[in-house]
Amino acid sequence: MELDQFLTFRVAGCDLNGQMRGKRLPISDYAKLNDGLVRLPLSVMNVDVWGADIKKSPLVFDSGDQDGILLPTERGVVPMPWLGAPTFFVPMWMYCEDGSPFAGDPRHALAAVLKRYAGHGWSVTAATELEFYLVDDSGDHLAPPINPLSGRPVQGHAYMSLRQLDAFDEYFTDLYQACADMGIDAQTAISEAGLGQFEINLNHTDAMRVADDTWMFKALVRGLARKHGMAATFMAKPFQSEAGNGMHMHFSITDQNGNNIFDDGSAYGTDSLRHAVAGCLAAMPASTLVFAPHGNSYQRLTPGSHAPTGVSWGYENRTAALRIPAGNPKARRIEHRVACGDINPYLMFSLVLGAALNGIEQKFAPPAPIQGNAYEHDVPRLPTDWATAIEMFRSDPLVAQILPRQLIENYCLTKEQELERLRDIAASDHWKVYLETV
Numbered sequence: 001m002e003l004d005q006f007l008t009f010r011v012a013g014c015d016l017n018g019q020m021r022g023k024r025l026p027i028s029d030y031a032k033l034n035d036g037l038v039r040l041p042l043s044v045m046n047v048d049v050w051g052a053d054i055k056k057s058p059l060v061f062d063s064g065d066q067d068g069i070l071l072p073t074e075r076g077v078v079p080m081p082w083l084g085a086p087t088f089f090v091p092m093w094m095y096c097e098d099g100s101p102f103a104g105d106p107r108h109a110l111a112a113v114l115k116r117y118a119g120h121g122w123s124v125t126a127a128t129e130l131e132f133y134l135v136d137d138s139g140d141h142l143a144p145p146i147n148p149l150s151g152r153p154v155q156g157h158a159y160m161s162l163r164q165l166d167a168f169d170e171y172f173t174d175l176y177q178a179c180a181d182m183g184i185d186a187q188t189a190i191s192e193a194g195l196g197q198f199e200i201n202l203n204h205t206d207a208m209r210v211a212d213d214t215w216m217f218k219a220l221v222r223g224l225a226r227k228h229g230m231a232a233t234f235m236a237k238p239f240q241s242e243a244g245n246g247m248h249m250h251f252s253i254t255d256q257n258g259n260n261i262f263d264d265g266s267a268y269g270t271d272s273l274r275h276a277v278a279g280c281l282a283a284m285p286a287s288t289l290v291f292a293p294h295g296n297s298y299q300r301l302t303p304g305s306h307a308p309t310g311v312s313w314g315y316e317n318r319t320a321a322l323r324i325p326a327g328n329p330k331a332r333r334i335e336h337r338v339a340c341g342d343i344n345p346y347l348m349f350s351l352v353l354g355a356a357l358n359g360i361e362q363k364f365a366p367p368a369p370i371q372g373n374a375y376e377h378d379v380p381r382l383p384t385d386w387a388t389a390i391e392m393f394r395s396d397p398l399v400a401q402i403l404p405r406q407l408i409e410n411y412c413l414t415k416e417q418e419l420e421r422l423r424d425i426a427a428s429d430h431w432k433v434y435l436e437t438v
Contacts, residue, residue, distance in 0.1 A: 082223025236340035244300030245341030279359020286396030342438035354402030
């Protein structure tokens with residue numbers, strides 16, 4: 001990319017809600033990014049979904065609202081195809097004045113988990129499946145998108161329909177080209193169960209790369225939708241009568257010799273796979289606040305809705321919270337199916353991979369895999385409301401083994417403030433809060 005063709009560029013880090021927080025800079029500042037040029041208050045990484053300071057946060061008045069330093073991540077320069085004027089984006093992460101990683105930055109949390117894997121000589125390969133809706137938000141109520149071919153709102157369910165994909169072909173053609181330009185390895189696209197709902201898979205690669213891709217992909221999907229006269233949303237439940245948006249994560253672990261430590265040549269996998277499953281199950285209930293981070297998220301976590309509500313696992317079973325997909329044993333992996341589409345990918349990856357590693361290191365034993373409909377099994381349940389999820393997350397010892405204490409407390413304070421403020425907003429208007437922020 002020839003940088004001298006640009007007048008300005010963007011830099012941003014990821015806050016606790018997965019939103020981009022940063023600045024627009026003149027191109028002359030690009031060469032100074034590694035010198036600590038970009039400074040932001042540490043508290044900016046921990047604001048609420050509206051962008052407001054957390055009133056009880058120790059990062060604001062108690063500490064004098066101190067600055068941190070944004071430095072470039074290893075990802076480098078990325079184009080921003082959803083904007084009208086040519087420009088580019090540099091992903092950043094936050095450091096303290098003394099050069100230490102800022103504990104409230106979710107990307108640093110994932111880096112710390114992956115460093116633990118590296119200590120064993122292992123690396124993590126991951127992939128994500130992201131569901132989203134294209135919608136019409138021009139009226140007082142959220143509505144299905146206008147079919148570009150007919151000029152009428154989308155009607156009828158079109159699960160796995162090529163007709164539905166073809167109707168929005170211009171959008172998806174632009175989306176795939178933009179992914180290629182940004183270095184995001186987008187794979188299969190399908191029309192999902194909801195009206196105007198779609199899913200795109202991001203290919204298996206290094207876990208941090210996939211987390212970066214997932215974060216930027218969400219911004220890309222929303223930005224390009226606006227260019228095409230629509231909105232796009234990863235809200236967990238945009239429409240009460242339609243399917244919710246989930247984000248499934250697949251992962252496997254590779255040793256120094258390139259071998260998948262979950263592969264024993266069979267359909268069942270190794271003891272390491274079962275230990276990882278047990279670790280994920282043990283941390284799952286208290287991790288729900290990260291898997292379902294917003295008020296709207298809990299409308300998705302209902303029985304019989306294709307969203308897991310119980311702590312279970314199974315082989316080739318899509319009703320279970322953890323699925324072990326069939327196929328070539330060399331690709332043996334775990335699919336984590338709990339998370340809503342509104343998650344922060346760095347936090348979600350941190351908890352899933354941290355819990356799996358705890359299970360392997362401590363040799364946790366899982367219960368028997370379920371068969372049949374998971375909703376009919378007597379298994380532990382995930383919390384069904386936001387307030388309970390906050391309290392479980394704050395006090396759980398397994399979560400504390402994975403995430404920094406400062407991040408845990410800041411995240412809980414953030415969610416408590418959002419919960420309180422949302423009570424003053426009519427339920428019919430909640431979608432206006434979440435449409436493009438999550």
